[in-house]
Amino acid sequence: MSAHGEAQPMTAHKSGPLKGRAEVPGDKSISHRALIFGAMAVGETRVTGLLEGQDVLDTAKAMQAFGAEVTRHGQGEWSVHGVGVGGFREPADVIDCGNSGTGVRLIMGTMATTAMTATFTGDASLRKRPMGRVTDPLSLFGARAYGRAGGRLPMTVVGAANPVPVRYALPVASAQVKSAVLLAGLNAPGQTVVIEKEPTRDHSERMLLGFGAALTVEKTAEGNVITLTGRPELRPQTVAVPRDPSSAAFPVCAALIVEGSDIMVPGVSQNLTRNGLYLTLVEMGADIEFQNPREEGGEPVADLRVRFSPGLKGIEVPEERAPSMIDEYPVLSVVAAFAEGKTVMRGVKELRVKESDRIDAMARGLEACGVTVEEDEDTLIVHGLGAGGVAGGATARTHLDHRIAMSFLVCGMASKKPVSVDDASPILTSFPIFEGLMTGLGATLRRG
Ligand SMILES: O=C(O)C1=C[C@@H](OP(=O)(O)O)[C@@H](O)[C@H](O)C1
Ligand SMILES: C=C(OP(=O)(O)O)C(=O)O
Numbered sequence: 001m002s003a004h005g006e007a008q009p010m011t012a013h014k015s016g017p018l019k020g021r022a023e024v025p026g027d028k029s030i031s032h033r034a035l036i037f038g039a040m041a042v043g044e045t046r047v048t049g050l051l052e053g054q055d056v057l058d059t060a061k062a063m064q065a066f067g068a069e070v071t072r073h074g075q076g077e078w079s080v081h082g083v084g085v086g087g088f089r090e091p092a093d094v095i096d097c098g099n100s101g102t103g104v105r106l107i108m109g110t111m112a113t114t115a116m117t118a119t120f121t122g123d124a125s126l127r128k129r130p131m132g133r134v135t136d137p138l139s140l141f142g143a144r145a146y147g148r149a150g151g152r153l154p155m156t157v158v159g160a161a162n163p164v165p166v167r168y169a170l171p172v173a174s175a176q177v178k179s180a181v182l183l184a185g186l187n188a189p190g191q192t193v194v195i196e197k198e199p200t201r202d203h204s205e206r207m208l209l210g211f212g213a214a215l216t217v218e219k220t221a222e223g224n225v226i227t228l229t230g231r232p233e234l235r236p237q238t239v240a241v242p243r244d245p246s247s248a249a250f251p252v253c254a255a256l257i258v259e260g261s262d263i264m265v266p267g268v269s270q271n272l273t274r275n276g277l278y279l280t281l282v283e284m285g286a287d288i289e290f291q292n293p294r295e296e297g298g299e300p301v302a303d304l305r306v307r308f309s310p311g312l313k314g315i316e317v318p319e320e321r322a323p324s325m326i327d328e329y330p331v332l333s334v335v336a337a338f339a340e341g342k343t344v345m346r347g348v349k350e351l352r353v354k355e356s357d358r359i360d361a362m363a364r365g366l367e368a369c370g371v372t373v374e375e376d377e378d379t380l381i382v383h384g385l386g387a388g389g390v391a392g393g394a395t396a397r398t399h400l401d402h403r404i405a406m407s408f409l410v411c412g413m414a415s416k417k418p419v420s421v422d423d424a425s426p427i428l429t430s431f432p433i434f435e436g437l438m439t440g441l442g443a444t445l446r447r448g
Pocket of ligand 2: 099100101102103327354355403430
């Protein structure tokens with residue numbers, strides 16, 4: 001079974017050169033936040049380029065359940081009529097966040113400092129993921145959470161009637177936890193402080209400043225110290241969502257390993273908290289030109305020209321880079337299989353608590369495709385076979401994980417024999433136009 005009904009198997013065949021322009025959809029992290037911060041502002045926020053993937057649609061529905069008016073005007077064009085900080089009303093039913101860790105964790109934070117009770121659930125993947133990492137800091141504000149064993153969904157959160165501000169050092173490098181604490185801090189009087197040892201994606205901080213909150217980020221020996229003053233009146237904004245670098249990763253990596261490819265991927269974020277994959281690919285010898293650097297929607301972006309790169313070399317990925325490329329390790333491990341030598345990815349145990357255990361899912365699928373892989377709790381090592389060297393001829397299990405599905409389809413585009421995935425339907429959560437975009441570039445994808 002897939003997230004939304006029947007499983008949808010899909011097969012990628014060895015593909016002819018990929019050519020053309022890959023216009024990937026809006027950034028998923030920024031899309032969730034545009035809806036949530038819009039719901040916290042007083043008045044109408046306008047959003048363009050919103051990702052209309054299921055994860056974000058579930059967040060839109062949740063914001064409606066909490067009392068915001070959310071309206072779709074056209075492709076990617078949405079408005080949110082916000083209720084103001086502390087203005088949420090108690091939802092009448094369970095909030096179903098589907099497959100989305102970002103959605104559920106940020107929304108829990110947003111309601112945790114308002115006197116109301118809400119119950120959250122999700123699909124079979126989300127119900128396995130740990131929520132204690134957000135409910136622990138939320139309890140410091142005075143909220144209480146009652147979930148299944150191990151802090152799993154379904155979970156009921158009772159918001160704090162008299163929230164107090166919090167000072168919290170993140171025990172794990174997680175933008176979701178950081179954002180949940182900042183969102184809770186919005187409705188706590190006084191200053192909420194979050195300290196992150198390793199920088200994680202900074203979209204919440206950027207957006208809070210854009211919406212008029214008083215927020216400072218100080219770089220210290222402890223890491224980034226982020227201080228937010230509670231109870232601001234957030235001003236509605238016009239948010240132009242830039243394209244998603246995590247989605248761009250799939251056509252970029254496919255072009256690097258499919259012989260003869262030469263594609264343009266416009267408007268890819270160069271935000272330093274998101275561009276780790278691109279730095280890594282360049283270090284491996286990828287032929288990527290970063291053209292026309294500029295700002296779009298408050299984010300630094302560039303147009304990427306990407307060409308087939310037969311001489312890729314395996315590298316040791318710097319451990320401290322992990323947060324800036326955390327969602328890109330699955331597709332990097334596919335590129336690594338087509339490089340010469342070993343690619344070593346350390347400090348990646350967070351991959352085990354994503355939509356699936358991504359270290360396990362990639363290791364098993366790559367082995368089935370004829371690639372030698374080593375793993376331990378916190379490490380993935382791929383022994384590359386060089387350009388054109390991967391056998392393929394296997395079916396990978398995707399475990400309700402969009403990134404695993406897309407990674408193995410990219411693998412199949414360059415392997416000797418086709419590679420199938422047992423269920424491609426989760427791709428709709430983050431990259432609903434993946435199939436059309438990739439076939440438009442020249443990939444051969446078949447359903448079934
Ligand atoms: O804040 C966000 O939008 C996200 C943060 C990351 O998760 P963690 O915070 O768990 O690292 C990332 O994996 C996820 O896809 C999106
Ligand atoms: C981990 C991811 O998302 P989330 O945590 O929002 O489910 C992802 O998109 O790769």
